[in-house]
Every structure is written in C-alpha cells, then in structure tokens.
Amino acid sequence: MYVCSIPGLPQSTSYQIATEEATLLSQYIQKKSLSGFEKEAGEFLADICRDKGLIVERLPSPENSYNFAASLSPLSDNKPNIIFLNHIDVVPEGNTGSWLYEPFSGTIADNSVWGRGAIDLKGVAIMQLMAIEKAKQWGGEEALPYNVTLLCVSGEEMDNQGIKDVIENSFEKLNPVVVFGEGGTGLSQISRGHPEQPFYCISVAEKKALWLKLSLHIKTSGHGSVPPPLYANKVMTQALNRLLKKKQEIVFDATTVAFFKTIGRYEKGTRKLVLKHPRLFKGLMKKALREDPIIFSILTNTITVTNINNAQLPANQIAPEIEALLDCRLLPDTDPGKFVEDIRSTLDVEDIHVTVLKETPSAPVSERGLFYKQFQKAIEEVYDNSAVLPILSPSYSDNNFLRRMGVPVYGLTPIQLTRAQLLSFHNSNEHITLNQLREGIKVYETLLRNLLLK
Numbered sequence: 178m179y180v181c182s183i184p185g186l187p188q189s190t191s192y193q194i195a196t197e198e199a200t201l202l203s204q205y206i207q208k209k210s211l212s213g214f215e216k217e218a219g220e221f222l223a224d225i226c227r228d229k230g231l232i233v234e235r236l237p238s239p240e241n242s243y244n245f246a247a248s249l250s251p252l253s254d255n256k257p258n259i260i261f262l263n264h265i266d267v268v269p270e271g272n273t274g275s276w277l278y279e280p281f282s283g284t285i286a287d288n289s290v291w292g293r294g295a296i297d298l299k300g301v302a303i304m305q306l307m308a309i310e311k312a313k314q315w316g317g318e319e320a321l322p323y324n325v326t327l328l329c330v331s332g333e334e335m336d337n338q339g340i341k342d343v344i345e346n347s348f349e350k351l352n353p354v355v356v357f358g359e360g361g362t363g364l365s366q367i368s369r370g371h372p373e374q375p376f377y378c379i380s381v382a383e384k385k386a387l388w389l390k391l392s393l394h395i396k397t398s399g400h401g402s403v404p405p406p407l408y409a410n411k412v413m414t415q416a417l418n419r420l421l422k423k424k425q426e427i428v429f430d431a432t433t434v435a436f437f438k439t440i441g442r443y444e445k446g447t448r449k450l451v452l453k454h455p456r457l458f459k460g461l462m463k464k465a466l467r468e469d470p471i472i473f474s475i476l477t478n479t480i481t482v483t484n485i486n487n488a489q490l491p492a493n494q495i496a497p498e499i500e501a502l503l504d505c506r507l508l509p510d511t512d513p514g515k516f517v518e519d520i521r522s523t524l525d526v527e528d529i530h531v532t533v534l535k536e537t538p539s540a541p542v543s544e545r546g547l548f549y550k551q552f553q554k555a556i557e558e559v560y561d562n563s564a565v566l567p568i569l570s571p572s573y574s575d576n577n578f579l580r581r582m583g584v585p586v587y588g589l590t591p592i593q594l595t596r597a598q599l600l601s602f603h604n605s606n607e608h609i610t611l612n613q614l615r616e617g618i619k620v621y622e623t624l625l626r627n628l629l630l631k
C-alpha cells in the first residue's frame with residue numbers, strides 16, 4: 178500500500194491509495210442506504226458480486242428496498258448452503274457536526290475507511306464478499322460439499338423486513354445449513370488478570386424484545402390545589418416503583434456458564450475459582466454482577482421504563498390519563514405470556530391496561546456444533562493467542578428469525594474493536610482500519626477453506 182501525506186492536512190492525517198476492499202467499502206458507504214431506501218446501494222453491491230463471477234439473484238422486497246443472494250453455485254442446484262448474512266441498511270448519521278469526515282463520504286484516511294456503515298455492517302459485507310471471491314478462485318465449485326451465499330438484506334435496523342421477506346419467499350431456495358451474521362465482536366479489557374487478552378465473542382442466542390404500553394385513566398377533580406387521594410400519575414408512579422424495585426432472577430444457562438468459564442481461565446486466585454464455577458458461587462457473585470449493566474443484561478430479564486407521558490397541561494391541572502412505555506428484554510427460556518402476567522401482578526392495579534407494542538421472535542440457542550467449532554478454529558488460526566467464547570446477545574437482530582427456522586446462526590464481526598470504535602456504533606465517527614478489513618477477510622477465508630477443502 179502506498180501512503181502519502183497531503184500538504185495542508187492535519188499532521189496525523191495521511192491519505193492512502195487504498196486496497197481493493199477499502200475502495201469498495203468507501204464506494205459502498207457513499208451509497209447512502211437508510212432503512213427502507215436500500216435499492217441503490219443494493220444494486221451497487223449486487224453488480225460488484227456479478228463482476229466477481231458470483232451468481233446473483235434478486236430476492237423479493239418492497240419497491241425502494243433490496244434483498245439479494247450472491248452465490249458460488251446457482252441456488253437452483255439446491256446444495257446445502259453456507260450463508261454469510263449482512264444488512265444493506267444503515268442508521269441515520271445523527272449530528273453531522275461531530276463527525277471528523279462527512280458521514281457518507283467514505284473517506285479513506287488515517288489507515289481507516291470512515292463513514293456510516295463502516296462497521297455496522299457494510300464493512301462486514303465487504304469482508305464476506307472478498308472471502309467468497311477467494312473461494313470462487315479455488316474453482317471446482319461443482320464438486321464442493323456446500324454452496325456459499327452472500328445474503329444481503331434490507332431493513333435490519335428498523336423492522337427486520339428484509340429477513341422476514343427472505344424467509345417468507347426464498348427460505349427453501351436458499352437451503353441454509355448455517356448462517357454467519359452479526360452479533361458479537363473481538364474485545365480486550367475483559368479479563369482483569371490479562372487485560373490485553375483478546376476475546377472473540379460469538380453470539381449463539383439473543384434476548385427477545387417485548388415492548389409494552391401501560392395506560393391508566395382515572396377521572397378525578399382536576400385542580401392541583403386539592404389533590405384527591407388517588408389520581409392517575411400517583412397510582413402509575415407507585416405501580417412503576419413496585420415494578421422497578423422487584424429484583425429479576427439471575428440465570429446461568431449453558432451459554433453464560435461457558436462465557437464465564439472461558440474468562441476464568443485467564444484470571445488468578447479466587448476470581449479464577451469463582452468464574453470457573455459460576456453456578457456454585459452465584460451467591461458470592463450476585464452483588465458484583467448487578468453493578469455491571471452489560472454483564473447483568475445477559476443474565477436476567479430486564480425492564481426499562483423508557484417513556485412516561487401525559488397530555489401537555491399546566492402545572493395546576495391534574496392529568497386524567499398517563500401512559501408509560503416499557504422496553505423488556507427476555508432471556509431465551511422466558512415465557513413472554515407468563516412474564517406479562519408477572520408484570521400485571523407486580524403493578525397490582527387492575528385499571529392499568531397493558532398492550533404489547535412489539536415482540537421479536539423467540540428462538541432456540543444455536544448449539545456449539547461443527548460450524549461453531551470451525552468458526553472458532555478459523556479465528557484461532559488467524560489471531561495468535563485468541564480466546565473464543567459464546568455469548569447471549571442482549572440486543573436483537575435478524576439472527577433469531579433464522580434460528581426460529583431451525584438454522585444455527587453464529588454472530589460475530591471477526592475483528593478486534595477499540596473502545597472508540599465501540600462508541601462509534603450508531604454514533605459519529607464510525608470507521609474501520611484497513612488492517613481490520615484484511616484480518617476479517619482472512620477469518621472468513623480460513624473458515625471457507627476449512628469447510629470446503631478439508
């Protein structure tokens with residue numbers, strides 16, 4: 178790679194004549210693709226796939242969106258298929274003033290490609306594509322045990338419409354045996370004993386989102402100077418207080434036990450002992466776990482009061498109606514019907530009406546079988562001294578829609594992210610380094626080599 182400094186730019190900035198993958202990513206970022214408007218970006222990437230010799234098939238989608246499959250062999254061969262899943266859409270740029278480079282410029286500078294989607298998830302799509310292109314160059318795809326498909330869908334950031342359309346119209350045709358999608362990532366600063374130790378967290382399960390609206394109407398006298406014993410805001414806030422005070426149970430399932438055990442290997446003394454036997458030392462760990470919101474979120478059901486609304490009234494007028502919105506996230510084994518019943522009984526106010534606003538699908542945990550092990554092996558081959566562990570993802574994505582269809586899904590962006598990059602998710606200054614792009618391609622390529630040629 179040729180690197181040159183351009184006079185007049187800040188000292189730290191150098192512009193590069195970039196690698197092919199960086200150039201492709203830069204161009205892809207320039208095709209702005211907010212959810213619901215992915216067509217131009219989708220057509221752009223589909224054309225690139227065609228140029229690289231892949232067999233491209235557009236899959237049904239709403240008019241301004243785009244879903245497509247780009248495969249080594251035609252889907253009509255109906256071969257068992259390894260799917261590399263990514264989404265074309267991106268979230269809006271937010272406050273443009275806080276970006277170093279214009280968010281849809283795809284600027285290549287400081288050894289990085291900058292812009293919305295650089296990591297989430299256009300960068301991953303480019304890594305996956307370049308690895309499939311490599312597999313194409315090995316030739317002899319007719320004799321390979323699997324087909325490989327780059328599956329690019331719309332709407333992931335909004336309502337998962339793309340993956341819903343794909344499952345409804347094209348699931349059989351795709352014939353997936355495994356899906357590698359987004360979810361976890363590579364991180365350090367997890368182990369206290371070895372803070373520099375890199376961990377690669379493969380998501381094998383997701384929590385389910387359950388969004389609820391609580392509404393309460395109490396007709397009372399309206400003047401704030403003479404408060405009635407019970408009025409809507411008072412009853413609702415007291416009920417919410419009961420709900421938030423109730424401690425949710427901490428659950429160690431097979432995924433979180435494996436997660437802690439792996440970290441435990443890198444710890445010392447008591448911490449090592451406790452992490453290697455989390456169920457045994459649950460009592461001892463509880464307090465520390467409750468103080469760490471990220472870890473805590475993968476161990477319990479959570480309830481967050483995200484919104485409380487009244488009609489706009491002057492301060493001396495008692496609002497007869499109040500609404501509260503709850504964002505609940507449920508562990509895979511939780512029965513949503515029973516969870517709502519528990520909420521009702523904890524609120525303990527018959528007149529509070531509970532409406533389900535949104536519910537993402539429940540799906541089984543993906544077993545850590547052959548494909549998981551091969552993914553782990555590929556990561557370990559590419560990154561020296563890496564530790565791979567399974568995680569339960571606290572947020573939802575397209576993955577559970579496929580898990581529900583019985584397909585194992587493993588979610589990982591196979592690169593080490595810095596703290597600044599983690600903060601850039603759905604925020605300003607999203608960027609990926611040229612080295613990360615190269616390493617990510619290497620992981621996918623190694624995975625395909627091991628699955629197809631060995």
Ligand SMILES: [Zn+2]
Nearest residue numbers: 264297298359
């Ligand atoms: Zn994403």
